[in-house]
Amino acid sequence: xxxxxxxxxxxxxxxxxxxxxxxxxxxxxxxxxxxxxxxxxxxxxxxxxxxxxxxxxxxxxxxxxxxxxxxxxxxxxxxxxxxxxxxxxxxxxxxxxxxxxxxxxxxxxxxxxxxxxxxxxxxxxxxxxxxxxxxxxxxxxxxxxxxxxxxx
Numbered sequence: 046x047x048x049x050x051x052x053x054x055x056x057x058x059x060x061x062x063x064x065x066x067x068x069x070x071x072x073x074x075x076x077x078x079x080x081x082x083x084x085x086x087x088x089x090x091x092x093x094x095x096x097x098x099x100x101x102x103x104x105x106x107x108x109x110x111x112x113x114x115x116x117x118x119x120x121x122x123x124x125x126x127x128x129x130x131x132x133x134x135x136x137x138x139x140x141x142x143x144x145x146x147x148x149x150x151x152x153x154x155x156x157x158x159x160x161x162x163x164x165x166x167x168x169x170x171x172x173x174x175x176x177x178x179x180x181x182x183x184x185x186x187x188x189x190x191x192x193x194x195x196x197x
Contacts, residue, residue, distance in 0.1 A: 075188050079133030081126040082181040088122040102128075102142045110150065122180035123173040130184035131156055131169055147171070156184070 091098055099108055099121065107124050111117040124147040131145050144160040156169040168189040173182040 077134045077136070077186045079130040079135075079184045079186075080182070081129035081133065082179060083122050083126050085116075085119050085122045085175065085178060085180055088125065088180075089118040092118055092121070104143055104146045107147055119175050119180065123175045123182060126180050126182035127156065127171045127173050127184065130171065130182045131186065134169075134184045134186040135162070135165070135167070147173075 102125060103111070103121060107121070111120040111124070114120045125142075127147045128142055128145040132140055140162070141160065144158060144162045146157045146159060147154065148157050149155050154171065154173060156171055158165065158167075158169065166189055168187045170185045170187075171182055173180070175181070
């Protein structure tokens with residue numbers, strides 16, 4: 046049993062190959078997609094009001110990376126979106142932001158799952174972006190090393 050997380054993993058409709066939920070899509074039961082967008086100004090305002098929020102939402106590595114950038118909240122917003130997109134793709138209802146860590150930079154950016162999520166046996170791919178005003182991310186989650194017929 047995995048403590049402190051509740052997974053809601055829908056199965057696509059029979060014969061359709063694709064199933065949609067409010068937080069993303071499941072394709073053929075072996076791959077799931079999540080997306081998230083955020084206005085960067087909202088992240089900046091939230092961090093100004095509650096500086097401890099960064100400790101709750103981001104790992105030491107994520108905060109250190111953002112602190113080296115010209116506009117840290119822009120990079121934290123993109124990482125927040127990536128975490129939310131992964132949570133949507135996994136259909137998580139309860140989870141810790143520290144269990145999904147965005148690592149690397151540029152084309153080498155990826156996700157490391159920690160805690161109970163590390164035991165799910167999935168591969169996570171992400172794509173993050175930001176403009177001056179908005180950050181966004183898409184996550185694709187696939188089963189890895191599972192027996193034939195295994196489904197998300």
